[in-house]
Amino acid sequence: MTLTRAAAGLLLASLGCFMAFLALSRAYWLFLHPRFAWLTLAAGLLLALLGLLLALDGRRRVSLSACLALLVFLPLAWLAAIQAESGGFAPGIPGMSPATDPGPPTLRLDGTDYLRLNPAELLILTDKEGGPDGRALTTEGFVLRTPQMDAAGEVALVRLVINCCFADALAAGVRVRVADPAALTPGAWLRVAGRLAPAPGLSGPPPAVPGVIATVLAENGVFLAEVIEALPESEQPYVFEIRSEPPFAY
Amino acid sequence: MPAELVLFATIATAIVIEAAPFLLLGCLLSAVFEHCAPAEGLERYLPRSAAGQVAAGCLAGVLLPTCECGVVPVVRRFLAKGVPPRTALAFMLAAPVANPVVLASTWVAFRGDLSMVLGRLACVLLPAVLLGAHFGRRPARGLLRHGLDLDLAMGCGCGCDAGSGAKPRGLAAIRSILSGAGAEFLHMGAFLIAGSLAAAAIKTFLPASWLAAVAASPLLAIPAMMLLAVLLSVCSEADAFVAASFATFPAAARLAFIGLGPMLDLKLIPLYLAVFSPRLAKALLLVPALAVLAVCLLFHLLLGSGGLSAGWPGGLP
Known part of the structure; x- marks a missing residue:
């Protein structure tokens, strides 16, 4: 005993x-x-x-x-x-997300200043009363695809939103209209810059992320990409803060 | 390393680490309560009428906010200290929802849709009143599982001999409280781990396409979301945001998710079976489920698919 x-x-x-x-x-x-x-x-x-x-x-x-x-x-x-933490346990600061510099709130691409926000904030902006306002916007996330979205010439760009813990995570983002969805690998990280436009909701089931309860995509619009850049996997793949107006928590 | 195994381990770890502080708080409260509360019973501080005792249990969460992760050890201690079973049982079912923190998170998640907040309260208060009134007539000893005698169980869930002699004082008292809380955490934590492993398995291996298939019909969607609430075992402080995200489901089905989860999930089922008599444990498994089903069907009949508002597309804060 x-x-x-x-x-x-x-x-x-x-x-x-x-x-x-x-x-x-x-x-x-x-x-x-x-x-x-x-x-x-x-x-x-x-x-x-x-x-x-x-x-x-x-x-x-x-x-x-x-x-x-x-x-x-x-x-x-x-x-x-x-x-x-396969790279070894580096010390962190309790209460803080990883210390990555998010950079300036706008990004200049091809001569245009795009306002930065995360995909969940883009979702809220898309479904806001009054609809998309045509601002130049840019966001980063990973790609999801379904056969229905492929047929519509769209992919989903999402990030995982953590409210409490990973077990409660939701994938949130928007549909992005692209020339060739098949050219984009599911899970690949992208930066897209462009504008929101009104569009009917998603046809068919939303794409799924393994282990994540649900994927939430904007219902009232689609993102028209003017610039698409491939990115390495983000050092901070999750979203812990969401704001409905600038300054956004990109 | 198989990706599914890593995902399973990550989800299980996240659930346990998230719930552990709240379970620990419950065990500490329980140990302090055991040491400090008068041994002769607390019933004299509560209303004498049966209705008053049940109402006190339903409303106690306002003063003692708790989530479902830590409520069972607190209730065990309540019973040992003479809190009337009517009050203790009503508290156990109602407090994880009927408290300011969870009601506020529900309000925010559903963007001020009062029908969801009130509906959620109805979901927990109905079984709290029913079970509190019915089982509250029995002696506290008869509500616990055979072999989990009140004195032994409450001295600590781990079976120390506290209560059999003079209470320690000073530093010895603090040490006794802390080791008692540790023993109780160890005992309850085993069930938390079992439930978390089961929930992680469901999250890892349940195909998401199954969910979409049941979303179309309220008659199918309500029980499906109830089952999902049990299987996913999301903490009551976070589940409103998860429920709000199921935008394609009728409001009544989302209400079923946030109504049942705090009373019945894979973390609670092993605890109910381990702590309470088989009769009460069966009632705890059945009555909340039936009550939530009835409330949600009524909600759907009265308010339709969207509740009072059209809901919040996306359900994000």
Whole structure:
């Protein structure tokens, strides 16, 4: 019994250490919204303390099944964390998303200044009352395709929006009219610049992203691309903040 | 490394890490409550009438906001300390929704659609009142699973001998509270992990095309969204944004998602079965589902597919 209790306490402390470690690493935001990092850190440190106290408290009895659950979970969590931060665990700042410079709020392409926004903000702008206003806009995201969209000469450009954690993520974005959808690989990152135009809603089911609950695309318009540029995979693929008017959280 | 395995591990980890602080808070509250609350019972601080006790449970979430992840250990402790079962059961079902945080997030997610906020409240208050009134007549000991005796279980879910002797004081009391909370977290956390693994499996392997197939008919969409709420096990503080995103589903179906999830999901089912008597556990699995189905069908009959407003295309904040 003493051995089981000690093992249970150490497993609990390990979970606490893992949570604290994750909250202090750059991999955190791949699992949860950065605003929860302090909460995870505090809970992790407290759990580590509780685990040690439990291991030393001779009055407590613990069940073997509880230990087994942690024995299954901890390696799985470690695997996920390693995959998320395959480049090594660089230190992060709790509560902050990765420190990438977003650059200026507008981008000059082919002599035109385009206002930058993320695909979820573009979605809101498209479906806003009054419809698209013809502004020059640019956004970045990854490509999704369906046979129906291919036939309509469109692809979807989306990013994952994290409200709380990755398990609650939604893919949000707009349809982009392009010359040849088949030339664009699903999952490839693009920058598109152009203007919104009114259009009927999507015909057929929305494209799916593995592991993501739903894909939400603007219903009242389509993005007419004037410039399309291929990008390397974004260092910050998720959207944690959405604004409905400038300055946008691009 | 297979991509599905990485996705499965990521989702399971995200759910556990997201829920763990709230479960820990519930266990800490439970341990503090065990140590500090008077042993002779708390019923004297609550209304004496049955209706008053149920109403107190339904409204207690305003003062003690909690999410479904941590509510079960708190309720166990309530029962041990003499909180009337009417109040404790009503609190368990209502508090994860009937609290300012979740009601505000529902209001925001559905862009001020009051019908969704009120409908969500109705979804949880109806089974809270029904189960609180029905099972509240029984002694607290009879509501727990056999072998989970009140004194033992509440001394800690892990079975310490707290309660059998004089309570420790000072630093020893703090240490006792913390190790008790740790033991209870360990016990409850096992069920959280089991539920999270199941939800992650569903999210990873359920084809998204299945969802679209059931969206067309309210009669199909409401139970489908109820099932989805159980399987996806989204936290009550985030589920409104997820539900709002199902823009092609009728409003009543989206209401079913946010109405049932906080009372019944893959995190809660193992907890109900582990903590409560088989009769109460069965009721906790059935009554909320039937109540939500009834409320949502009525909602659809009264307000149609769009609720009071046309909804929020995209459902994003």
